[in-house]
Amino acid sequence: MARKPTSDAHDRILDAAADLFDRYGVHAVGMQQIIDELGYGKQLLYREFASKDKLVVAYLQRCTQDWDRTLESAAEKSGTPEEQLVEVVRAVQAMAPGTRGCSLRNTHAEFPHPDHPAHRVSVEHFKTVREQLRALARQTSAANPDRLGDRIMLIIDGLYASGSVLGASGAAAEAVDFARDVIRFETSVTVG
Structure with missing residues (x-):
């Protein structure tokens, strides 16, 4: 019953x-x-x-809200935009092990047709994430802040792709240091 x-x-x-x-x-x-x-x-x-499509869209929308909370938390825990970018990577590094990867990316891969609502939600999310990271990078002294934002996004993507395989230690743990190195490099380069 x-x-x-x-x-x-x-x-x-x-x-x-x-x-x-x-x-x-x-x-x-x-x-x-x-x-x-x-x-x-x-x-x-x-x-x-x-329908299942409506359920999947609601699931993805919840995932985007989780990402927004990750950004808000990074802003609360850190002072400078550089520290916030590192904190975002740290938050993802803590979440990625033990998962099958990014729920939005996984679902995007399952729904490759551009007209499917799940595909559209995931594409829009990643466009937004890219712009959020670029906007944060624009608050740094980076000579090319959009490149810095994109590089941080690639580090995050790498964590989601490899976190379940690498676990919390090893190469995944290096992501935070790698993000720091990238930020340090990007903010020390001068435009000539």
Whole structure:
């Protein structure tokens, strides 16, 4: 017998879906698997999320909110823009091990068609991230701040791509020092 839904059914469904999507990938998880995980009826799931695409988009939107909180936290913990860039890399370095990588990147890979809503959400997110990192880099003394922002993004991408393989120690732990080195280099280069 299915359990009665609580008033927070929307969030509970999204939590369960996110956990399954993060573990197995979006395509590998069916709506029935989410229903079974929760013990809710199919009708409730489809009342909250009319389709799997709508559920996937909500999941990705939640991931983008997590990124925004990471940036806010970096700003709170650090003083200078240079320190904030390092703190963002440190936050990702702490999260990446033990995951299958970046949820948005993984989902983007699963939905390559540019018209799919999941594809559009992930592409828009990465455009925004790039601009956020570039905007932060523009507050530094870097001669080419857009290049600095892009380099920090590449370090972050590398962490997500390799974090699950490398773990919290080893090469993944070097990412923070690498970010510092890149920032130090970029802010010491003068335009000639």
